[in-house]
Amino acid sequence: MSEAASHVVILGAGHAGGTAAALLRQYGHAGPITLVGEEPIPPYQRPPLSKAWLKGEADADSLALKPLEFYAEHGIDFRPSIAGLSINRGAKSVALSDGSSIGYDVLILATGARAIALPIPGADLDGVMFLRTAADAETLKATVGPGKRLAVVGGGYIGLEVAASGRALGAEVVVLEREPRLLARVACETLSTFFKAYHEQHGVGFELGATAAAFEGADGKVSGVRLADGWVIPCDAVVVGVGAAPNDEIARDCGLETTRGVVVDLDARTSDPAIFAIGDVAHRPMPIYDRMFRMESVPNALEGAKQAASAIAGRPQPAGEVPWQWSDQYxxxxxxxxxxxxxxxxxxxxxxxxxxxxxxxxxxxxxxxxxxxxxxxxxxxxxxxxxxxxxxxxxxxxxxxxxxxxxxx
Missing domain, CATH: 3.30.390.30 (FAD/NAD-linked reductase, C-terminal dimerisation domain)
Structure with missing residues (x-):
């Protein structure tokens, strides 16, 4: 069977997976498409979660990539609240979390990345949160407000966006960063200095060179962050934003090549010609810099979706793009x-x-x-x-x- 008429199964219904499904139809793919996603809602934009959603300026409907009816109208079998458990490459099938299995001719892995948890005491307390999904954002929005104290562990872009939104909601906010400056792994010192001063003007406190050693709690709920030097930062909620790890286990377990993500070529094709990987999970070529790299951004998700959909639909490889990203704060x-x-x-x-x-x-x-x-x-x-x-x-x-x-x- 040619790829143009094949059954395409997409594991992961985030920005990359949802875009790939829509582009396949736009590019003329006539075969069946099945889109499998762990969340209960259709693909949506994630960047506003730390900004517009927290401030009550957006919801699931306004952030949806496409209305729910789009998928049925375009012959896309959308299956929410289901995860892929394992891939049988010989049989070309995927075992799913609802107990079923699904066969594929072409498989796209768009499994994304997950927030890195801190392996410290108290990490399971109520009020210790991450911000990766709409459900996470909704829980945080219900927790943070006037008179509340929010501790943000991690001074990267997500941490700073959450801090800005927390202040907009009237909460007291302190950012804890183990490095001597903010954005140490992703930005230059000029930018670090600028953002620290700007946030301080808006009432955000900072503790730099501060390592979280444990989360303190009472009655199962977080009440503070204990630092390595013994000092306790009191809080009503904590957001941990110390990075993300690719969800590449399902690829690694079935023998695909992985290196800090699923290794792909410029078509987003993996070491198995019938399997593609896109978005946060893909470790992809960067010809501009003559290297491989894993990126976490919406433009990266879109570019990967274009590459995979073009290859499957028999279109020319899209022109290479410059990777880019953005952050909104105040x-x-x-x-x-x-x-x-x-x-x-x-x-x-x-x-x-x-x-x-x-x-x-x-x-x-x-x-x-x-x-x-x-x-x-x-x-x-x-x-x-x-x-x-x-x-x-x-x-x-x-x-x-x-x-x-x-x-x-």
Whole structure:
């Protein structure tokens, strides 16, 4: 059977899986499609969970990628509240958590990633939460409000977005970060310093170089975070945001190649030609940087879905894209293009004091990455410079009086 008429089973109904199902129909795939998801609701946008959802500005319907009826209308068999348990590659079948099994001609793994839990005492107390799903966001929204004390363990982007939303809801917020600065693994020091000061202006407290050793509790509910030095931070709720791990066990157990995620090629195809992997679970090529990498972002999910759907539908491979992501905090829009691999110079364009600036990461005279705060031109032109691998005049790039279009020329 050709892939164009094959039965495609998609494990994972997040942004990547839901988009892949829709694109397959858009690209003319005529065969059956089954979309299996662990959550009880159709695929939805996850980034607003830490922002609009927490603040009561969005719900499941407004964040849905497609209305529920879309799937039936387009011949997509959507099966909610079901997980894939194991893959039999020889029989081309997947065992599901409801006790059934389903056969496939082509399988797409869109199983995403899960929040990393802290292996410390008290981690099972009520009020110790993560923020990966709509259910998580709903629980947190019901917990946090005026007069409540929220502790956020982890000073990355999710932690800072939760802190901003917590303050918007009227809660007292303290962020605990084990590194000496915020965003230590994902951003430069200029950005770390800027965000810390901006959050402090909005009433967020910080404890840097602080390692959570245990969660204290009473009657089964969290009441504080005990640090390694013995100091206890009192709180009514905790959000743990210390990173995510790929849900690649089902791939590893059936013998697919995995390396911090499921290894794929530029078609999103795994070491088994009948199986694809997309989204947060995929360890994929990054030709711009001549390396493999696992990314966690909506644009990455969309690009993987395009690659897999194109290959299955017999379309040409889509053009490569520059990886990018964003973060909204208060009235700040951070847009990041590329990754700061092999950087030998960091250049700041604009004045951080104005909350409108960009940080360019360079290797020689080529842009590797740009972090832009409230600066869309720097972000957009930065993406073009990264993709085109064109050399830039550093003096002109640093001069905010010279437009980004002129810099790019």
């Amino acid at each position: 009235d700040l829009k951070l847009q990041i293009a590329g990754y700061a691999f092999d950087v030998d110079e960091v250049l700041v364009r604009g004045d951080p004091a104005t909350a409108k600036f960009a940080v360019f990461h360079l290797r020689g005279d080529k842009v590797q990455s740009v972090e832009a705060i409230n600066s869309p031109p720097e972000f957009m032109m930065g993406k073009q410079l990264i993709l085109g691998r064109r050399p830039v005049d550093k003096a002109r790039l640093a001069d905010a009086a010279v437009s980004m279009k002129e810099v790019a020329l």
